[in-house]
Amino acid sequence: MGIEERKEREKEQRRQQIINAAERVFAAKGFSGATIENIAEEAELSPATLYLYFKNKDELYASLNLKMLKVLVEKIEDVRNRKNLSPAKKIRALENALYDVYEHDPMNVINVLRFQSSEELKNLSPELANQIKDDARKYLRAIAGIFEDGVQIGSFLDRHPVAFADIVWGLFAGLVLWEHTKKGFDPRKDFLRPTLGFAIEIISRGIKKNGRLNIDN
Amino acid sequence: MGIEERKEREKEQRRQQIINAAERVFAAKGFSGATIENIAEEAELSPATLYLYFKNKDELYASLNLKMLKVLVEKIEDVRNRKNLSPAKKIRALENALYDVYEHDPMNVINVLRFQSSEELKNLSPELANQIKDDARKYLRAIAGIFEDGVQIGSFLDRHPVAFADIVWGLFAGLVLWEHTKKGFDPRKDFLRPTLGFAIEIISRGIKKNGRLNIDN
Amino acid sequence: MGIEERKEREKEQRRQQIINAAERVFAAKGFSGATIENIAEEAELSPATLYLYFKNKDELYASLNLKMLKVLVEKIEDVRNRKNLSPAKKIRALENALYDVYEHDPMNVINVLRFQSSEELKNLSPELANQIKDDARKYLRAIAGIFEDGVQIGSFLDRHPVAFADIVWGLFAGLVLWEHTKKGFDPRKDFLRPTLGFAIEIISRGIKKNGRLNIDN
Amino acid sequence: MGIEERKEREKEQRRQQIINAAERVFAAKGFSGATIENIAEEAELSPATLYLYFKNKDELYASLNLKMLKVLVEKIEDVRNRKNLSPAKKIRALENALYDVYEHDPMNVINVLRFQSSEELKNLSPELANQIKDDARKYLRAIAGIFEDGVQIGSFLDRHPVAFADIVWGLFAGLVLWEHTKKGFDPRKDFLRPTLGFAIEIISRGIKKNGRLNIDN
DNA sequence: GATGAATGAGTATTCATTCAT
DNA sequence: AATGAATGAATACTCATTCAT
Incomplete structure (x- = not known):
C-alpha cells in the first residue's frame, strides 16, 4: 500500500514537473510559439513522455x-x-x-x-x-x-x-x-x-x- | 504627375482590398488559423501579390x-x-x-x-x-x-x-x-x-x- | 493559348515525374515502407511539392x-x-x-x-x-x-x-x-x-x- | 522435472493467449493498424510482457x-x-x-x-x-x-x-x-x-x- | 504589377522497444 | 515472470515566403 502511494506521488510529481516546465515555456513564448520539444527539454524529459501525462x-x-x-x-x-x-x-x-x-x-x-x-x-x-x-x-x-x-x-x-x-x-x-x-x-x-x-x-x-x-x- | 497620383490611388485601393479581405478572414479564423492563402483567396488575388503590399x-x-x-x-x-x-x-x-x-x-x-x-x-x-x-x-x-x-x-x-x-x-x-x-x-x-x-x-x-x-x- | 497549353503539358509532366518516382519507390519498399521524403528525393523535388500534385x-x-x-x-x-x-x-x-x-x-x-x-x-x-x-x-x-x-x-x-x-x-x-x-x-x-x-x-x-x-x- | 514441464506448459499457454489476442486484433485492424498495445490489451497483459514471448x-x-x-x-x-x-x-x-x-x-x-x-x-x-x-x-x-x-x-x-x-x-x-x-x-x-x-x-x-x-x- | 510554382523549415504525434524494479 | 515508465526515431503534412517569368 505504501508502494502504491509512493508511485502515485511520483506520478503526480512528474505531472507537476511537466506543468512547471510548461508554465515557464508558455510564459516565455506564448501558446503557438512554444513547442512540445521546448517544454520537454525544459522538463528534462522526452517529448513522448509528455504524452503519457497529457x-x-x-x-x-x-x-x-x-x-x-x-x-x-x-x-x-x-x-x-x-x-x-x-x-x-x-x-x-x-x-x-x-x-x-x-x-x-x-x-x-x-x-x-x-x-x-x-x-x-x-x-x-x-x-x-x-x-x-x-x-x-x-x-x-x-x-x-x-x-x-x-x-x-x-x-x-x-x-x-x-x-x-x-x-x-x-x-x-x-x-x-x-x-x-x-x-x-x-x-x-x-x-x-x-x-x-x-x-x-x-x-x-x-x-x-x-x-x-x-x-x- | 496625374498618372503617378492615379497609380498611387490604385495602389492604395489594392491595399484596402487586401485589408478588407484580411479583416474578414482573421475575424473568422483568428491569427494562427488564418492562412495567407485564405486571405489571398478572399481578396481574389494570389498569395504572392499580398507580399507586394505587406x-x-x-x-x-x-x-x-x-x-x-x-x-x-x-x-x-x-x-x-x-x-x-x-x-x-x-x-x-x-x-x-x-x-x-x-x-x-x-x-x-x-x-x-x-x-x-x-x-x-x-x-x-x-x-x-x-x-x-x-x-x-x-x-x-x-x-x-x-x-x-x-x-x-x-x-x-x-x-x-x-x-x-x-x-x-x-x-x-x-x-x-x-x-x-x-x-x-x-x-x-x-x-x-x-x-x-x-x-x-x-x-x-x-x-x-x-x-x-x-x-x- | 500556346502558353497555356505548354503550362498544362509541363504540369502533366511533373505529375508523371512524381508518379514514376513513386512507382520506383513503392515497388522497392511497399506502401508503408516508402516515405514521402523517399519519393520526393527520387523525383528530385521537395516533399512539399508533391502535395501540390497529390x-x-x-x-x-x-x-x-x-x-x-x-x-x-x-x-x-x-x-x-x-x-x-x-x-x-x-x-x-x-x-x-x-x-x-x-x-x-x-x-x-x-x-x-x-x-x-x-x-x-x-x-x-x-x-x-x-x-x-x-x-x-x-x-x-x-x-x-x-x-x-x-x-x-x-x-x-x-x-x-x-x-x-x-x-x-x-x-x-x-x-x-x-x-x-x-x-x-x-x-x-x-x-x-x-x-x-x-x-x-x-x-x-x-x-x-x-x-x-x-x-x- | 514435473515442475519444469508444468512451467513449459504454462509458458506455452501464455504464448497461445497472446497469439489468440493478436489474431483478433490483426484481423480487425490489419498489420500496420494494430499496435502492440492493442494486442497487449486484448491479451490482458502489458506490452512489455509480449516481448518475453516474441x-x-x-x-x-x-x-x-x-x-x-x-x-x-x-x-x-x-x-x-x-x-x-x-x-x-x-x-x-x-x-x-x-x-x-x-x-x-x-x-x-x-x-x-x-x-x-x-x-x-x-x-x-x-x-x-x-x-x-x-x-x-x-x-x-x-x-x-x-x-x-x-x-x-x-x-x-x-x-x-x-x-x-x-x-x-x-x-x-x-x-x-x-x-x-x-x-x-x-x-x-x-x-x-x-x-x-x-x-x-x-x-x-x-x-x-x-x-x-x-x-x- | 501579378502570379504559378516551388520549397525550407518546422512540429505534433505515434509506437515499437527497452529496462529498472 | 511481469510491468510501468520512458524514449528514440520516424513521418506526414502545413504554410509563410520567394522568385522566375
Whole structure:
C-alpha cells in the first residue's frame, strides 16, 4: 500500500514537473510559439513522455489554466468568507487577491486570460473544457458573492451582483493585458498595482448607494 | 504627375482590398488559423501579390490594428472636442464611442486587443511597431484628455488623467474579452452594452470629487 | 493559348515525374515502407511539392493503381475486340495480355493487387475511390466479355461469364502473389509465365462444354 | 522435472493467449493498424510482457502465419491420405479443406496471404523465416501430392505435380483476395464458396488426360 | 504589377522497444 | 515472470515566403 502511494506521488510529481516546465515555456513564448520539444527539454524529459501525462498540447496548456483558476477561486472565496469585514473592505481585499495571483506569475495570468477568450478551447476534451467552464463560473460567482452582501444590506447600488463581478473581473483582465502592452513598450515599468488600486477605489466610491462621496478605505 | 497620383490611388485601393479581405478572414479564423492563402483567396488575388503590399503576415495583421486604432482615436478626439459637453457627459459619450467601434466589427476588436497584448508584436518592422505604439499613446492621451478638464476644474478626483484613461481602456478591453468568453459558453447572449454602461455609470459616480452621489447623466 | 497549353503539358509532366518516382519507390519498399521524403528525393523535388500534385500519400499511391488498371482494361478490351479470334483463342490472348502487364512492371502489379484488397482504400477521396471501383468493374466486365461469346454460342460451360472472369482474375492475382512469395525464397526464378500458361491451358480445356479433351491451342 | 514441464506448459499457454489476442486484433485492424498495445490489451497483459514471448511485432505476426499454415498442411495431408478416394475426388476434398480454413477465420487468411507475399518477411529472424518457408513448401508438396497419384496412374495431364499445386494455391489465394476486394465494394455478399467450387470443377475437368468431358463429382 | 510554382523549415504525434524494479 | 515508465526515431503534412517569368 505504501508502494502504491509512493508511485502515485511520483506520478503526480512528474505531472507537476511537466506543468512547471510548461508554465515557464508558455510564459516565455506564448501558446503557438512554444513547442512540445521546448517544454520537454525544459522538463528534462522526452517529448513522448509528455504524452503519457497529457493528451496533447492543448490539454497541457489548459491544465495550466485550471491550476491558476483554482488558486484564484480559492483566494476569492477566502475573502468572501472573512465574516468580520464590511462589504466595502472586502472589495479592497478582493483587489489584493487579484493582484496576488497576478504577482505570483504575471506571464501565466496573461496567457490564461488570452487563452480563455480564444477559439482554442474548442480542441479540448469535453471533460477539461467543462472543468474550465465550471471554474470560470465559480470565480464569477465568488466575486459576485462579495458584492451580494453589500447589495442586500442596501449599501451598494441595487444591481445584480454578477454585473459587479463582470466589471471587476473585466477590469482586472483588461488592466493586466493593457499594462502588459504598455510594458511591452517600456518593460521596466509596472503600473498595474497603482492603477488597479485606483480603479478599485473609484468603484468602491461609485457603487455606494447613499451618503457622501467620502471614501471609506 | 496625374498618372503617378492615379497609380498611387490604385495602389492604395489594392491595399484596402487586401485589408478588407484580411479583416474578414482573421475575424473568422483568428491569427494562427488564418492562412495567407485564405486571405489571398478572399481578396481574389494570389498569395504572392499580398507580399507586394505587406512585408509579411504580421505586418498585414498589424495594419488592421492600425486601421481600427485610427478610427478609435478619431472618435475619441471628436468626443473631447465637443466643447459644449460637461466632462461628465463626455465620459458618457466616450462610452458610446468605444461601443460603436466594438459594434462595427466585434471580432476584429477582439483580435486586435489580443494582438496588442502579445509577444507577436516583436516580429514587426520597427516602423510599424512604432506606428502602433504611437497610436496606442494617442488614444490613451485622447481618453486622458477627456478626463483632464474635469480634473482641472476640480470636479474629478485629483489624479493624473492618464490613470483614468488606463482604467477606462482596460475596462473596455477586459469587458470585451470577458463577455466574449462568456459568449463562448452561451453564444446567443451579448451583455457587453449594459455591462459597459453600468461600469461607466459607476466610474462617473466614483470619480466625482465632491457632491452627493447623484448620477448626472 | 500556346502558353497555356505548354503550362498544362509541363504540369502533366511533373505529375508523371512524381508518379514514376513513386512507382520506383513503392515497388522497392511497399506502401508503408516508402516515405514521402523517399519519393520526393527520387523525383528530385521537395516533399512539399508533391502535395501540390497529390492530396496525400494515399492518393498518390492510388493513382499508380489507376494508371495500371487503365492499361490493363485497354489491353483486355483489345483482345475482346479482335473479331477474327475464336473464344478459345481469345482466352489464350487474354493470358498474354495479363502477362504483358505483369512483365512491364512486376513490382507494381504486386503492389496494386495488394492495395486493392486492403483497408487503405478507405482514406481515399470519394472521387478517386470511385474511379478505382469503376475501373475494377471495367476489367471484370472486360474479361467476362471474352467468355461471353463462348457461352452464348454454346461452346463453353453454361455459367455466368462473370464467374469465369472472377476465376481468371483471381488466378492471375493469386499466381502473381504466390510466385512472388516463392521468388522471395529464391529470387532468381520466375515461374509465373509457364505456370500461368498451364493454368490457362487447363481452364481452356475445363470450360469446354462438349467434345473430347483435346486442347485446341 | 514435473515442475519444469508444468512451467513449459504454462509458458506455452501464455504464448497461445497472446497469439489468440493478436489474431483478433490483426484481423480487425490489419498489420500496420494494430499496435502492440492493442494486442497487449486484448491479451490482458502489458506490452512489455509480449516481448518475453516474441522478439518483435513481425515475429508475432509471423507466428500467426505459422499457426494457420500448420492447420492447413494438416488438413491437406489428411485429404491426401484418404486412401479410398480417387484422385479426382481428392481434389474436391481439397477444395473443402481450403474453404474450411478460410471460413474459420477469413480476415486472418487474408492477412496471412498478404503478409506472405510481402517485403515484411525480410525483418524476420532467420529461424522463423525458415520455418515459414518450410511450411510453405510443405503445403505446396501436400497439394502436389494429391495430384501426384492422378498423374502417375495416367488420369491427369502429364505435368509436374507442383505446377498443379501452384495453380490451386494461387487460385485460392487470388480468389480470397479478389472476393474480399469485391466485398469491400458490397460487403454483404460473399461469393467465394461458389466461385471456388466452380473453379475447382473447371480444373477437375481440365486436367483429365483422356476421356470425355463429363464431370465426375 | 501579378502570379504559378516551388520549397525550407518546422512540429505534433505515434509506437515499437527497452529496462529498472 | 511481469510491468510501468520512458524514449528514440520516424513521418506526414502545413504554410509563410520567394522568385522566375
